[in-house]
Amino acid sequence: xxxxxxxxxxxxxxxxYGMMQTHVWWPLRTLLFAAIAxxxxxxWFPEWTNAVAHIMGVGRGADLLIYIWIVLSLAISxxxxxxxxRLHKDFTDLVRFLAVExxxxxxxxxxxxxxxxxxxxxxx
Amino acid sequence: MxxxxxxxxxxxxxxxxxxxxxxxxxxxxTVRKLKGVFPxxxxxxxxxxxxxxxxxxAAGAVVVRHIINLGAGAATxxxxxxxxxxxxSHVATYDADGQHHVEDLERMCExxxxxDVDVIFGSRxxxxxxxxxxxxxxxxxxxxxxxxxxxxxRFTDAHNGLRLMTAEVASRIDLLQNGMAHASELVHQVIQxxxxxxEMPVRVTYTTYSLAKGQRNWNALRILGDLLxxxxxx
Numbered sequence: 001x002x003x004x005x006x007x008x009x010x011x012x013x014x015x016x017y018g019m020m021q022t023h024v025w026w027p028l029r030t031l032l033f034a035a036i037a038x039x040x041x042x043x044w045f046p047e048w049t050n051a052v053a054h055i056m057g058v059g060r061g062a063d064l065l066i067y068i069w070i071v072l073s074l075a076i077s078x079x080x081x082x083x084x085x086r087l088h089k090d091f092t093d094l095v096r097f098l099a100v101e102x103x104x105x106x107x108x109x110x111x112x113x114x115x116x117x118x119x120x121x122x123x124x
Numbered sequence: 125m126x127x128x129x130x131x132x133x134x135x136x137x138x139x140x141x142x143x144x145x146x147x148x149x150x151x152x153x154t155v156r157k158l159k160g161v162f163p164x165x166x167x168x169x170x171x172x173x174x175x176x177x178x179x180x181x182a183a184g185a186v187v188v189r190h191i192i193n194l195g196a197g198a199a200t201x202x203x204x205x206x207x208x209x210x211x212x213s214h215v216a217t218y219d220a221d222g223q224h225h226v227e228d229l230e231r232m233c234e235x236x237x238x239x240d241v242d243v244i245f246g247s248r249x250x251x252x253x254x255x256x257x258x259x260x261x262x263x264x265x266x267x268x269x270x271x272x273x274x275x276x277x278r279f280t281d282a283h284n285g286l287r288l289m290t291a292e293v294a295s296r297i298d299l300l301q302n303g304m305a306h307a308s309e310l311v312h313q314v315i316q317x318x319x320x321x322x323e324m325p326v327r328v329t330y331t332t333y334s335l336a337k338g339q340r341n342w343n344a345l346r347i348l349g350d351l352l353x354x355x356x357x358x
Contacts (some may be wrong), residue, residue: 100188103166104187
């Protein structure tokens with residue numbers, strides 16, 4: 001009973017957090033709420049996990065939960081990894097923009113007469 | 125052949141891109157040798173914590189600086205972007221650590237001036253290699269096999285930093301690999317877009333400095349990993 005109350009409170013916390021994320025794509029939020037609802041159901045009626053597991057061809061409900069957890073963890077890890085790579089690309093573009101916008105030209109004494117010169121300013 | 129205006133004159137609007145990270149000890153010499161022949165040299169300082177930018181500037185190069193270290197590929201791409209902004213007709217890439225020789229780039233310019241190729245890759249295995257450790261040679265050979273297998277090209281040296289390309293090629297190259305895997309990526313993009321390319325023999329001199337500074341052999345695994353991830357992310 002104790003663990004059921006604890007898990008329910010945690011699920012409620014996740015639900016409240018989900019409701020606050022109004023900018024998240026609505027199908028994703030719907031999926032989250034569906035998962036929370038399923039979580040409530042299986043927390044209070046754990047024997048049903050065995051029934052679902054049998055339908056899926058798995059021996060016990062606990063095993064099914066572990067399999068789902070592993071698959072979800074891998075999917076989330078891959079998603080986050082790809083997201084980090086994309087963020088890194090944005091970051092690279094930003095660093096590159098700053099670099100090419102602020103070149104340092106050698107002083108005339110350091111270079112020959114045909115050395116590159118900064119373009120003349122067009123602003124008044 | 126050697127001498128200032130000759131090759132600079134062959135491709136008068138050539139920009140030489142030198143990616144550099146922590147090369148304060150040698151970048152001045154490298155730039156001075158290049159500037160003896162090629163007036164337009166840009167050093168891309170890839171967030172070096174040392175004096176690289178100041179030494180390059182004092183030697184007469186234009187310097188663009190990454191505010192943080194991103195990697196050789198990112199620095200090369202930044203150099204291409206900058207050179208094109210300056211109106212370059214051709215762009216060369218050249219390693220900062222002094223392992224290349226200016227005469228080789230001169231010969232590449234003369235060949236490019238004939239107008240029948242778009243990209244020239246330097247090949248140390250067609251030319252001469254001085255002081256290369258056996259393990260490095262083996263690794264580079266494996267890199268060639270991998271690059272030829274994945275690109276369908278026929279290269280003898282896939283990871284040579286000495287290259288020369290037209291502005292058209294430079295404008296169509298978009299390196300997403302920030303690290304050393306950019307060399308294979310560049311080859312892949314050149315082939316994929318149907319540019320005409322050749323390899324030319326060049327001399328590469330390994331020094332104690334360049335070997336200590338260069339890639340560790342185990343980095344090959346990281347490059348391979350980067351290339352595999354790159355297949356899925358664009």
